[in-house]
Amino acid sequence: MAIxxxxxQRTKELxxxxxxxxxxxxxxxxxxxxxxxxxxxxxxxxxFTARLEHVCExxxxxxxxxxxxxxxxxxxxxxxxxxxxxxxxxxxxxEILSLLKSSLWAFSIETPxxxxxxxxxxxxxxxxxxxxVDELATGCRVFFRSPHLVSSYxxxxxxxxxxxDKISYNLKKQIFDTNLDLSVKLHLREFVDxxxxxxxxxxxxxxxxxIYAIKRQS
Numbered sequence: 001m002a003i004x005x006x007x008x009q010r011t012k013e014l015x016x017x018x019x020x021x022x023x024x025x026x027x028x029x030x031x032x033x034x035x036x037x038x039x040x041x042x043x044x045x046x047x048f049t050a051r052l053e054h055v056c057e058x059x060x061x062x063x064x065x066x067x068x069x070x071x072x073x074x075x076x077x078x079x080x081x082x083x084x085x086x087x088x089x090x091x092x093x094x095e096i097l098s099l100l101k102s103s104l105w106a107f108s109i110e111t112p113x114x115x116x117x118x119x120x121x122x123x124x125x126x127x128x129x130x131x132x133v134d135e136l137a138t139g140c141r142v143f144f145r146s147p148h149l150v151s152s153y154x155x156x157x158x159x160x161x162x163x164x165d166k167i168s169y170n171l172k173k174q175i176f177d178t179n180l181d182l183s184v185k186l187h188l189r190e191f192v193d194x195x196x197x198x199x200x201x202x203x204x205x206x207x208x209x210x211i212y213a214i215k216r217q218s
Contacts, residue, residue: 029133121171132160150213164199
């Protein structure tokens with residue numbers, strides 16, 4: 001009985017760490033949106049730099065949690081039937097955090113000059129990307145308790161990713177319709193792609209999550 005109690009406690013501890021990991025993902029997405037909005041208002045500022053540092057700190061915390069989750073899964077022999085799925089989910093979701101951080105670092109290093117009439121497009125794109133990430137994080141939390149509910153969250157991830165693609169297309173078209181130098185157009189397009197790539201990764205993780213949820217229900 002004592003062994004079962006210890007195993008239960010370890011499993012609950014693991015669930016807590018997984019929840020915390022996806023909390024970090026949601027928080028990083030929110031801070032990312034605020035950072036991009038700040039950049040669109042006044043380019044590099046103390047506020048932007050603080051938010052970039054915040055995202056870096058969140059990613060470091062999430063990396064620590066990922067390693068702890070991996071150690072728990074293998075050293076304590078927890079949920080052996082779902083171990084690979086959980087690891088795959090955490091690792092691919094961790095790539096979203098890397099994309100959030102690298103995107104902000106690119107803003108910080110390359111300082112793209114975004115014209116005011118393009119700001120709305122970048123804002124809408126960022127909003128849609130963050131919504132996709134947030135729905136994904138919620139779906140991942142639900143996966144461990146109610147896998148049958150995952151599909152409703154994944155449907156929203158897909159919806160927001162498709163909307164992000166539409167906004168991305170229109171924004172790039174708007175950029176190339178301007179009289180800016182080609183080098184500037186290409187630079188601005190690159191930042192559209194960097195932001196849109198976050199939603200693409202969220203959809204990739206959601207696709208994995210759908211398969212894992214079906215396996216858990218079978």
